[in-house]
Amino acid sequence: MMFKGNDKLTWEDVNRVFDEIGARYNAFTSQEMTCYYANVLPEFTERAIDHLASLLRPAIRQTDFDTEKNVILEEIAMYLDDPGHKLYEALMEAHFARHPLAQSVLGSAQSITALQRDQMAAYFARRYGPGNMVLSVTGQMEFDEVIRLAEMYCGKWPTVSPSRDNPAVIPSGKRVELTDPKLNRKYLMGMTPGPSAQDERRFAARVLADVIGDSDGSRFYWALVDNAIAEDADFGFYPHDGCGSFYIALTCSPDVTEKALEIARAELEKVKIDLADDEVERAKNKIASSIVLSGELPIGRMRAIGSQWTYNGDYRSLEQDMATLQAVTPASLRQLMREFTFDPMTIVSLGPS
Numbered sequence: 001m002m003f004k005g006n007d008k009l010t011w012e013d014v015n016r017v018f019d020e021i022g023a024r025y026n027a028f029t030s031q032e033m034t035c036y037y038a039n040v041l042p043e044f045t046e047r048a049i050d051h052l053a054s055l056l057r058p059a060i061r062q063t064d065f066d067t068e069k070n071v072i073l074e075e076i077a078m079y080l081d082d083p084g085h086k087l088y089e090a091l092m093e094a095h096f097a098r099h100p101l102a103q104s105v106l107g108s109a110q111s112i113t114a115l116q117r118d119q120m121a122a123y124f125a126r127r128y129g130p131g132n133m134v135l136s137v138t139g140q141m142e143f144d145e146v147i148r149l150a151e152m153y154c155g156k157w158p159t160v161s162p163s164r165d166n167p168a169v170i171p172s173g174k175r176v177e178l179t180d181p182k183l184n185r186k187y188l189m190g191m192t193p194g195p196s197a198q199d200e201r202r203f204a205a206r207v208l209a210d211v212i213g214d215s216d217g218s219r220f221y222w223a224l225v226d227n228a229i230a231e232d233a234d235f236g237f238y239p240h241d242g243c244g245s246f247y248i249a250l251t252c253s254p255d256v257t258e259k260a261l262e263i264a265r266a267e268l269e270k271v272k273i274d275l276a277d278d279e280v281e282r283a284k285n286k287i288a289s290s291i292v293l294s295g296e297l298p299i300g301r302m303r304a305i306g307s308q309w310t311y312n313g314d315y316r317s318l319e320q321d322m323a324t325l326q327a328v329t330p331a332s333l334r335q336l337m338r339e340f341t342f343d344p345m346t347i348v349s350l351g352p353s
Contacts, residue, residue: 001120002027002036004064006057011064017051024299031092031101032241033310039299042140046149053153056128065117072112079106083180087187087350091247094176095191095346099169101240129160136306139298169193169243173344179353185231186254186351188261192342194237194244197311202239203321204328204336209237209246210283211333212271217282219267224250230260235268241311246342254351261347268342272334280330291321 004011018025024039036055040048079085089104096102107115135154137146171193195201213220213235224233230252237246252260294300295318308316 001060001064001068002055002058004058004061004068006054006059009054014051014055017047021047021051023048029105031105033307035303035306037299037302045137045141045146049146049149050153056133056154057157058124060117060121060124062117065120069112069115072106073109076106076109076112083183083185083187083350086180087178087189087348090176090178090350091189091191091346091348094174094348095171095245096169097172099167099243100165101169101243125158126160127162129157130154131159131161134306134309136302136309138301138305164241166242171344172346174346176346176348178348178350180350181352183350183352185251186257186349188248188250188252188257188347188349190248190261190264190345190347191245192247192340192345194246194340195239195336196242196244197239198242199239199244200324201336201339202237202244203324204332205237205239205244205246205340206287207280207283207325207328208271208333208336209235210286211275211279212267213248214283214286219271219279220264223263223267224252224260229256229263233260233264235264239311246340248345254353257349257351265342265345272337275330275333277330280328280333284325284328288322288325291318291325 003014005014009017018038021038021040021044023044025037027034027036029035036052038048038052093102093104135146135150171191195205210218212218213233215221215234218235220233220235224230230250232249232251234249235246236249238244248261248264250257250260250264294304305315308314
């Protein structure tokens with residue numbers, strides 16, 4: 001709906017202006033934020049801010065709303081045919097239970113069908129304004145000039161102060177079995193509590209996740225993929241607002257699913273005992289390279305500082321992130337595993353039977 005224009009711009013105008021300034025532009029939505037961005041040359045800074053500001057004041061026309069509802073219904077149907085997406089949403093629902101993170105980002109066909117234009121407009125009025133939005137700008141620019149442009153194009157927007165429903169997470173720790181006779185492989189995911197986006201231990205959690213379940217050279221790789229027990233075996237970490245999670249993701253033949261899960265859980269216990277200095281150092285070096293390389297791209301840095309400010313309301317330099325990462329030690333990872341023991345674990349699987 002944001003890309004459908006406002007009282008001055010049609011949807012064609014929205015796309016045309018971005019094309020005129022050579023922008024790489026798009027939007028994305030996660031469980032906790034929505035981002036609209038444009039990547040342009042420095043000489044188009046003002047036009048980019050002006051146009052993003054126009055984009056963020058949509059008309060929300062009834063005809064556009066009716067059309068876009070059908071688009072989303074088609075998107076929901078498409079994702080329901082994706083085993084990975086279907087499994088992940090079922091896991092989030094099972095693990096987070098009554099917490100808002102249990103809800104689907106896309107929503108259900110029923111919720112979209114029932115949604116009314118005025119409900120969306122009211123939601124927009126409550127949340128899309130100063131007090132609940134962050135402007136993140138990186139690259140070749142003058143900071144004071146960006147402030148001036150933000151005040152010029154956004155200064156009259158009404159301030160909003162929406163509340164957030166953020167209750168404590170009580171992991172269910174249950175097991176859910178889903179079936180789809182069209183599938184030949186079995187997909188399994190497990191989720192267990194981890195540090196939040198506000199917790200400094202999130203850096204240690206990222207290192208630990210790399211040691212255990214990176215796609216290449218991790219403990220899961222050698223125990224499961226290299227031994228041809230699973231086609232894919234990942235262990236990851238995701239920090240949310242006020243909570244976080246570690247997760248397992250396995251893809252394998254249905255007849256070895258329980259064996260694969262048993263090996264994966266055994267590795268989670270084993271690493272608490274025999275975590276080695278060299279594997280921690282390798283993981284830190286890989287993550288450090290990723291942080292630096294991403295930070296050298298304006299669009300990567302834009303997302304990093306925008307996310308940091310949204311969650312924590314502060315700015316962290318690359319040097320700060322690197323220093324915090326380098327401070328992670330095998331001892332701090334062992335302490336992390338004493339505090340987050342990979343239990344309880346919610347497990348959801350999807351397969352032919």
